[in-house]
Amino acid sequence: MKVGIIGTGNMGTILISAFMESLAVRPSDLMIINRTARKAEALKVQYPGLNVGKSNSEVASFSDIIFLCVKPLEYHALIETIAPYLTSEKLIVSITSPISVExxxxxxxxxxxxxIPSVTNRAFSGASLMTYGKRCTPTQKKNLKKLMSKISTPxxxxxxxxxxxxxxxxVGPAFFSYLLQAYIxxxxxxxxxxxxxxxxxxxEMIIGMGKLLEKEIYTLPTLLQKVCVKGGVTGEALKVFDAELGPLFNxxxxxxxxxxxxxxxxxxxxFTRQY
Known part of the structure; x- marks a missing residue:
């Protein structure tokens, strides 16, 4: 199975690195491209053997699964360019939420x-959110899920x-990184x-907490119960949360x-204007 990645911004690079380091894709079966060519060439130096395409059309022609890792308003022009190479056997994968499969x-x-991947996929962890179009065949769904299973929980x-x-x-990792940094x-x-x-x-605390949840030693509610001893320091701190957190997350x-x-x-x- 050959994989293409168009766009090597933050998330495109995360996918490339995760696929390479997890051995989910062989370097010879991956072709990448970026508008700024030196970024793609730098990844080839980091992961010898992967292919850097000369055009978006070459990536589309090469690949069975094509990840489109560009900004939402760049999709229409990109698809227009590669459409002649999108045969019925191919699968394009959007990684942006505002554009629906429909x-x-x-x-x-x-x-x-x-x-929709997560930065946590870089460590072969976290979730990836999957939505399939009506034309996706059972084999295509199976192959995509198998690929993402190497670096995430689909x-x-x-x-x-x-x-x-x-x-x-x-987005959660950014939210909680912000909160943890404020705590520090x-x-x-x-x-x-x-x-x-x-x-x-x-x-170390956040890593350990993640492992407790991953191993299902505790759930979030039971973890809270284990740490929060009645009449203790944690309970007093949680009163502050109750008083000051308010509707923040709402x-x-x-x-x-x-x-x-x-x-x-x-x-x-x-999309309406262009098509």
Whole structure:
């Protein structure tokens, strides 16, 4: 199975590195391309044997599965360019949430799927969100799921929960990195601990917490119960959370959905205008 990746920005590079280092794809079976050629060439130096395409059309012609790792408003021009090479046996995979598989099916002659990866996939961990188009064959679904299983836990989702699922799995690492960094900064400001040591302790904590959940030793509720001893320090701290957290995450989700709606409307206008 030959894989193509068009676009080597943050997420495209994560997919390339994860596929290479997990041995999910042999270097000779992967072809990549980027608008800035030196970025793609640098990845070839890092992963000898992979192919750098000379054009998007060459990548499309080479590949059985083609990951489109470009910005949402760049999709229409890209698909227009590679459409002559998208035979019925090929599968294009979008990694962006504002574009639905239905929209891509309207303008593509081949099968379509969407995979929303996460930065955690770089460590062969976390979820990848899967949505299949109607033309996807059982074999194509099986091959795509097998590929993503090498670097993630594939979870099939409905279009209606795309944004909130992305908030939890794909954007979540940014949210909680921000919160953890704020926690570290406050510890340094309020006590004598160094930033280096506070960062080490917090990092080890979050890694250990992840392992407890991964091994199903505790769930989130039972983990809370184990740490929060009645009348103890943790309980007093959680009272502060109850008092001050308020509707923070409600507002976060509302804002991400507002932005998602804006992006979807921009994409809809473009697809309608172009096609």
């Amino acid at each position: 929209q891509l099916e309207e303008v593509s002659p081949c099968s379509v799927a969407r995979v 979870i099939e989702i409905d279009q209606s929960i795309t944004r909130v699922a992305s908030d939890l799995s794909s 900064d406050s510890a340094v400001k309020e006590t004598a601990i160094s930033k280096e040591q506070a960062t080490q302790l917090a990092s 507002n976060v989700i509302k804002r991400t959905h507002e932005k998602y709606k804006e992006d979807c409307e921009a994409v809809e206008q473009q």
